[in-house]
Amino acid sequence: YIPKLEDYNAPVFLRPRRFGKSLLVSTLACYYDRTKAHRFEELFGGTWIGNHPTKEHNSYMIIRYDFSKMVMADTIEGLAQNFNDLNCGPVDVMVEHNRDLFGDFQFTTRGDASKMLEEVLNYARSHEFPKVYLLIDEYDNFTNQLLTAYNDPLYEEVTTNDSFLRTFFKVIKAGIGEGSIRTCFCTGVLPATMDDLTSGYNIAEILTLEPNFLNMLGFTYEETETYLRYVLDKYSTGQERFDEIWQLIVSNYDGYRFRPNGDRLFNATILTYFFKKFAANAGSIPDELVDENLRTDINWIRRLTLSLDNAKAMLDALIIDDELPYNVADLSKKLDKQNVFDIRFYPII
Template identity: 80%
Template structure:
């Protein structure tokens, strides 16, 4: 009889709570969380299918103040579960995913699609933290950057916990412009007072004022971050730093342990592997 391994061996699972709740095999990378806390604007780059979205989800679940009651369920048995930092479950989470950006062939279309995509994460944060935001209402729902500015201003004025921002695939749509040889539009997006530069300027200001604890970005290439220049010159690219080199992907030892687990669980023997 063929044994189905899909129950415990995950494939394309990017939601940390889902992975833990369903008992999937998990390679524990949570020992990197304390190291990340030394940075306010870390950027980590890896090719696709390296687990970047799962890392973003892990950080979101770790720092979200509204998930404090689930800390043991989600992190029990992990490194960070046994060695939690004082910052766990202390922040309001805004999680962006630029990989879902709908492309357009002009600046107006890109800006409109950017706003449509990115107003939702700010609204979700306010909804999840309504106990702190009371009767707060946005003055607009048309401009995602203005919405972010408004919640940051409210948080500062009312001494709320800082916001922890996560941006997955920060360069997804700008890379598409480059690979389609649309350099003029790419330059418009990353220079002057474009919607993207303005967005990152607001984040930079929030970090400086203390209303944002961290903005953690994942991506594939450093090009866009470099081209944003003064708009976001606080970015700290950790990709090749020795302390973070193995934060995503499997080391040889991790792959070895994983393969032995699979063979032992589904064949009852490791002879072929050995």
Template identity: 40%
Template sequence: MERGLGGEVAHDTERKMKKRILYAEASYEAIIQENGYFVDKTQYIEKLERIKNPVFLRPRRFGKSLLCTMLEAYYDIRKKDDFHELFGHTWIGKKPTPLHSSCFVLHLDFSVIEVGDMATIEKSFNHVCNAQLDNLVFFNQQWFQDQITIDLDKSAVNNLQSILKTVKRDNLPPLFVIIDEYDNFANQLIVSHEDHLYHQLMSSKGFLKTFFKTLKEGRKSQTIRNVFITGVLPVTIDELASGFNIATIITLEPEFENMLGFTQAEVDRLLDEIYHDYEMDPDTRSETDALIKNQYNGYHFIHPNGEPVYNSTILIYFLHYFTRYRAYPEYLTDMNLKTDLEWVRRITGSNPDLTKGFVDQLMVHNTIEYDKNFLTAKFNMSQFFEKGFFPISFYYLGMLTRLDSFNLKLPNMNMRKIFAEYFNELHAIDVSTGYTNAMQQFLKDLDLSALFAAYWDRYISQLPEAIFQKVNENFYRTTFYELCSRYLSEWFTWNVERSYPKGRSDLEFVGKYNECFAGIRMVIEFKYLSNAEFKRLKTTIEDFTLQDEDTKQIAGYVDGLAVEYPEAKISQYVIYCIGNQGWRVFKINVAGI
């Protein structure tokens, strides 16, 4: 189930076999035919029909391709006899619109277009489009009756015009056009700084604008019923405005905020079914819920205070492993997600100082200012590499999400880890050598103080002096977590800022339920004192004592944790980080815990 959709989990009582979790499957038909888990988003089909030429942008691996194949299956006139099998169990199957199974479908995927010089791009574009136009005519011969032949040596525009002319003349069913990853090859030119090629591509007489003008003409003549476009960035659609000024951008419309991605209710229903079907141990459910919420939830595309959504594809990656091995994967970040770090390097890499400033800000504060007006203003290629647009670019790429009307933030632990890795890379901090002995010793004695000492001696000692002017509790929490996760993920997962009735814990070590530290919960509260603040205390690091207010604060988290996990073996710690001078770890011993 690639980039699984969200909504009600579909039930098919006629099928006897156990449902499958189909990770990386982008075909709606394949999911239905192979009895895959499907989270029903079909109610959005009706909503989309009210929009003329909708353009919907979301980050990679959020389910755009699966949404496109669902629309293809719904509108394709060739699938009319299969409609009940494909949609009978869904919301739209019970309330179909009059347009279902009534169109020729032209489904184009621009992500496969080859990038090179302009001749290479145009040749690849024509090849990709012509192949789909040829398929459209071939598979719909009962209507075309050999009245038209696609000439593969002609431009895609010429062949599309021939089809539209035939549709008009013979009163054939209209086309429903789907363009997936419309901006993929254009984005490659942008991030590769191929400015001259990009400007040629967007020329008013270029093949791309001519193609979109032909789509516009088809909409005007009603030979095209509608055009649905997906992509990642708004740059190209803004540049195409002169050729396709009939597009309706629905990316930021509240009605479509949850069209892709999983809400919490959708995840709960999906897990209910999976736990039942696979006879998973119900005692692990609470731990699983907490883990995936920390790792994959947290995206706010429109309403900062609304319900966040999960990255559905990466959640399916987790569930695919979980159901096969009945254990959590050691590495909770989908490796495909890490390829997005290349976008960070390319976008920010033209100015090393800006890059470090951008990444440092997120590492220290987990927030960055943004101009909300830039989300809806014209977004052209020249702005893409400007400092003020960095936050907007990464919002569209799915690396940042909305905290409020003034700030963006990293959405979850997945992204925190990725940015921590990039921070280490930018500052040439070695995280691969010199840590093994300390990590192995921790597995023997669970001595958190000794583990933190190794982190401070090896990791913190490598930080440039300028970093110490910026660090805070969040910085120490994030970098300590990222380092430990490199070595201890076989046995532990982590919670960062997990919510309890009396506040949010800073960091928790959680022993995996299927490993030797099952039931272990180490709750950590980080406190930061600058050198100046510490000097005013008139004490030494050795004589510094645990503060009463900090004991009470962490006790509040632990109370909530003990209620939620009454069988857990809970230990609690306060870690003080004092400027660049040193640290203290205090373990709090509480009767009954």
């Protein structure tokens, strides 16, 4: 998938919780980091991309943000302060890792994540340094927390006008346009925040439902079968239990299909949790089939359904009919806060 991603400058890839998004971000960071060129064989030897590297590998300066670490607050001023406290560090780290280029460069402004990013991009461009490859993991983590806490007014402040978040994405947009940023790759769960940022970041290219990227994260049936056979050979009594374990994992872990004609996928973290427990117990089925850290966030169900009647209707549809009705066109169009809580969109959560 790495060669395909190089066709984009502002890709956004959305998947449910614990689907492997952060591991993908780490992979891209290692692959493109110019300071890790000497470790390319160590990190990627024996992999497909290691045998078929693109020309861009180890070519860029990496800035990696993780919005899941954002500390919440009850005011826009508090959120802005926490945002800056979190996101000034990654730019500092990038400069230190690339001191062979930056020499004695020092920031003239500190404490403002947007201004620090803008300053370092301008400096890099004026000195013709390699471009920046920017990664934002869980871009909508803290804005989703505002929605589940019913703090819609504060959510709207964060995503409109000249808020700290819109300003931050405007700097990124300008950097891509001016050529100092090669790519800004964002992961998240929902497109709502990205759509609500509107003109602040209207260059976003959401790859979530693109056929070429449907299987980028998660395990297909074919991959899962290979994974299971490996685990059985290495940690159990061989292939004689294949049918038994296969039926167990399909019954408990199958359940993702991101387009009607897409492959059925297993959540990578949930499946690996089972295999790790299975291996550690020398082939015994774990007592708990799902890691409690991965269970459904009940706050989202409460927020989505809005009322007890809606909740009952949704659960009846899932349990009795085994599905919720939906419209593919609705799922593919703009999805902001105004319509994300419409029942037509429940299937994407």
